[in-house]
Amino acid sequence: MIKHLLEFLRELEQNNNRDWFQQNKGRYDALKKGHLAIVQQLIDRIALFDEEIAGIEAKDCLFRIYRDIRFSPNKLPYKTHIGAYIAARGGRNSPRSGYYLHLEAGNSFLSGGLWMPDPKLLKMVRQDIYDHIDEFLAIIENPSFRALYSTLEGETLKRMPAGFPPDFEHGEILRHKDFCVSTPKPDAFFLADDWIDQAAASYKILLPFTRFLNYTVDEYTGNSV
Secondary structure: OHHHHHHHHHHHHHOOOHHHHHHOHHHHHHHHHHHHHHHHHHHHHHOOOOHHHOOOOHHHOEOOOEOOOOOOOOOOOEOOOEEEEEOOOOHHHOOOOEEEEEEOOOOEEEEEEEOOOOHHHHHHHHHHHHHOHHHHHHHHOOHHHHHHOOOOEOOEOOOOOOOOOOOOOOHHHHOEOOEEEEEEEOHHHHHOOOHHHHHHHHHHHHHHHHHHHHHHHHHHHOOOO
């Protein structure tokens, strides 16, 4: 099924217009239904090692393929990827660190963490990393983690954020605006019979990273799972 979904996305990239999409809407709907079932399998697989994910439904994790073009100079109406964010308390709308699946012909990846947290949460995450830097480093420098997720991604500040010593040894970490990591996967990865197991194994390595971040998120939101 993933093979056909990637083929559809590749064709959409070449025909990103409403006429083509409407002509292929039935095809997309069938592929989306099949993909929802696959994402549900992945959710259930992740829940075996992260109990907070149990009970989440795939329909709450999948992002729309339609782009919001109201304030964008790019007026192409459709995304050329399919994303699913698997996280407790809201799926794709959750403030928590979770597990992201990105399917795009030639540019698929698995990732996790916090992307674009609001300023107050971002400040709290930085403070918790600063206060527990040895614990955070032990997570991101673990050889198994490094083998898949080699570096923190996203935008960074040019200078240390306010409130932190400018000579802090690991200032490059605190300058991040996002706390995400990812591992790229070729299309062939998703054609293997056991790709869901392989993806779940990759996500399992993220668990300590996710739990570290979610301790702060839950403190910020005043909630616990």
